[in-house]
Amino acid sequence: MTVLELREVSKVYGDGPAEVHALADVSMTVDDGELVAVMGPSGSGKSTLLTIAGTLEEPTRGQVLVGGAAVSGMSRNDRARLRRRSIGYVFQDFNLLAGLTAAENVSLPLELDGMPGKPARAAGLRALEELGLGERAASFPDELSGGERQRVAIARAVVGERRLLLADEPSGALDSANGEAVMRLIRAACHSGVGGVVVTHDAQLASWADRVVFLRDGRVVDQTAPIPGPESLLAPER
Amino acid sequence: MSIRHALLALLSEGPKYGLQLRQEFEARTGEVWPLNVGQVYTTLQRLERDSLVESDGAEDGPQTQKGFRITGDGEAELAAWLLTPPDLSSPPRDELVIKVLIAAQLPGVDARQVAQAHRRYLVQLMQEWTRLKEYAADRDLGFGLAVDAELFRLDAVVRWLDAADGRIKRASLERLDADRAPLPKLPRKAVVRP
Ligand SMILES: Nc1ncnc2c1ncn2[C@@H]1O[C@H](COP(=O)(O)OP(=O)(O)OP(=O)(O)O)[C@@H](O)[C@H]1O
Ligand SMILES: [Mg+2]
Numbered sequence: 001m002t003v004l005e006l007r008e009v010s011k012v013y014g015d016g017p018a019e020v021h022a023l024a025d026v027s028m029t030v031d032d033g034e035l036v037a038v039m040g041p042s043g044s045g046k047s048t049l050l051t052i053a054g055t056l057e058e059p060t061r062g063q064v065l066v067g068g069a070a071v072s073g074m075s076r077n078d079r080a081r082l083r084r085r086s087i088g089y090v091f092q093d094f095n096l097l098a099g100l101t102a103a104e105n106v107s108l109p110l111e112l113d114g115m116p117g118k119p120a121r122a123a124g125l126r127a128l129e130e131l132g133l134g135e136r137a138a139s140f141p142d143e144l145s146g147g148e149r150q151r152v153a154i155a156r157a158v159v160g161e162r163r164l165l166l167a168d169e170p171s172g173a174l175d176s177a178n179g180e181a182v183m184r185l186i187r188a189a190c191h192s193g194v195g196g197v198v199v200t201h202d203a204q205l206a207s208w209a210d211r212v213v214f215l216r217d218g219r220v221v222d223q224t225a226p227i228p229g230p231e232s233l234l235a236p237e238r
Numbered sequence: 239m240s241i242r243h244a245l246l247a248l249l250s251e252g253p254k255y256g257l258q259l260r261q262e263f264e265a266r267t268g269e270v271w272p273l274n275v276g277q278v279y280t281t282l283q284r285l286e287r288d289s290l291v292e293s294d295g296a297e298d299g300p301q302t303q304k305g306f307r308i309t310g311d312g313e314a315e316l317a318a319w320l321l322t323p324p325d326l327s328s329p330p331r332d333e334l335v336i337k338v339l340i341a342a343q344l345p346g347v348d349a350r351q352v353a354q355a356h357r358r359y360l361v362q363l364m365q366e367w368t369r370l371k372e373y374a375a376d377r378d379l380g381f382g383l384a385v386d387a388e389l390f391r392l393d394a395v396v397r398w399l400d401a402a403d404g405r406i407k408r409a410s411l412e413r414l415d416a417d418r419a420p421l422p423k424l425p426r427k428a429v430v431r432p
């Protein structure tokens with residue numbers, strides 16, 4: 001099933017001579033269980049695309065559908081609920097709340113969605129444990145390394161029953177081992193049925209995706225063919 | 239890939255039979271670098287001739303049944319080889335670089351589109367290697383290392399394409415500006431002076 005669909009989405013910032021065409025007629029779909037990477041250079045519109053897909057920003061033209069429902073037709077409340085409940089978002093700069101511990105950062109979206117504190121915190125702790133961060137649950141963001149902060153941000157994005165995971169340069173300034181660890185986590189979420197979009201300029205990150213869409217100057221210019229499953233690539237066991 | 243040194247490395251783990259060497263050689267490198275196994279036996283003969291390995295089989299018995307052992311000279315050769323950097327000083331003649339260079343200078347060719355065609359192909363290759371890594375790298379250290387090497391190599395080419403794309407874009411914007419600007423005035427003094 002399609003979890004995300006963009007239909008001829010355009011975004012113009014500013015007006016008159018200051019006009020910036022950040023996105024132009026972008027169409028794409030993401031199915032559940034599928035990981036799509038959007039690859040493009042700096043300024044090509046990657047973050048713009050992701051904030052619009054995450055309903056954090058409205059397109060100038062075009063439509064966004066999440067789980068088949070058009071976002072433009074929703075009330076503010078419905079949209080906020082969709083964001084809390086169905087969409088996990090990993091920001092380019094992690095965006096953890098400095099005054100909350102790692103565990104509280106992760107359980108916050110559940111509590112905001114009405115889950116009582118205790119089960120929410122238990123679910124948050126479980127998500128951190130799965131990412132190997134159980135021991136750091138009580139630490140505040142400024143007591144964590146960059147890689148650990150990134151994992152907390154991912155735990156927060158996958159906790160609960162999310163259907164769509166959106167990640168903006170999820171390995172940021174991490175080294176390649178940590179970048180790989182982050183992509184394995186995102187792949188694991190997709191294997192459990194979540195649809196994922198990763199936007200990045202980094203080909204190694206993008207190569208974890210089932211499909212890579214190339215963005216240039218706000219337009220989709222190309223995409224890779226879906227790759228065959230691992231069975232056909234691996235040599236038979238000797 | 240030096241078969242000679244790969245065989246020395248296998249023998250530095252302990253004595254092995256010819257057939258065993260062939261099988262281990264295939265198992266450890268074959269999946270990433272398929273090689274001609276016939277070369278394994280000729281290389282063993284040469285290693286023995288150069289006193290880097292010794293064998294205990296009959297002088298002209300089948301190579302498969304001979305036992306091989308590394309010598310002191312062989313150990314020294316292997317250690318020296320590991321520490322000797324390969325020659326990377328002169329740039330290899332790179333077909334992809336040449337294609338993009340030519341595309342950037344041919345009128346009527348969209349060099350950025352040419353770059354994109356190559357970028358797509360490279361990223362697809364990287365996806366296949368990454369998929370192998372996802373499922374197999376933890377099973378085998380050697381395989382994981384070799385796949386990473388391939389991914390970093392391809393990644394470097396993609397990054398060069400990205401840099402080239404930016405350079406071509408800037409150059410074409412500057413050319414547009416230059417076409418629009420009036421012709422530069424000739425420096426008068428220089429003309430008048432005898
Ligand atoms: N709020 C805004 N107001 C005006 N222009 C904006 C705004 N946000 C983005 N832009 C412009 O839109 C274009 C696309 O920006 P975007 O942030 O989507 O790029 P990006 O691909 O994410 O780049 P990076 O890799 O550097 O993060 C840029 O030219 C940027 O300057
Ligand atoms: Mg961005």
